[in-house]
Amino acid sequence: MYEHNTIDFGSGWEVIQKGISKFKKILEGQNETQFSSEDYMELYNTIYKMCTQKPPHDYSQHLYEKYREVFEEYITSTVLPSLQEKHDEFLLREFVNSWNNHRVLVRWLSRFFHYLDKYFTARRALPALNEVSLKCFRDLVYQELEVELRDAVISL
Structure with a gap:
């Protein structure tokens, strides 16, 4: 039988942040080892544990909010600065690249947060995580x- 140990939000979120940071580095082309099945399972299991503990240790709501914050932080710190320095055709190319990277990030984080999305958002009638990220x-x-x-498209 699966042993379910209590995990506090701070240590659980630290594991999740580490995994998300690793994935963002991979996405941005930085020198980082690929995700292994062990990395994936560590993230998934940490999120699962944090969502299935008895109150007050059920951190589903906190994780839902943090999921949104991850995207907001990534966009404001990485995506927007790279777009704001571009113009015309270069802006369009960077926008398409940013959109493609965003979709990849959404796909992977949706996998990590699958349990949260499947059970928590459905029970609370909240927008799905995919919708939040988009x-x-x-x-x-x-x-x-x-x-x-629009101006860049028209000028082409």
Whole structure:
């Protein structure tokens, strides 16, 4: 039988952050080893444990909020600065690249947070994690650069 030890939010989130940071480095082309099945399982199991503990140690709501914060932080610290320094065709190319990277990040984080998405969001009638991440991109990137992107398309 699977032993279910209590895990506090701080130590659990530290494991999750480490995994997310590793994945972001891989995504950005930095020198980082690929995710192994052990890395994946450590992240998934940590999230699973944090979502299935008895109150007050069920951190599902906190993880849901942190998921959104991960995207907001990544977009404001990495995506927007790289887009804001580009113009015309280069802006469009960087936007497409940023969108593709965002979709990859969404796909992987959705896998890590699958248990949270499948059970917590459904029970609480909250937007699915995929929807949360796409809304972050739309609100923080597209709406910020909509005029510049439109002008770049028209100039081509």
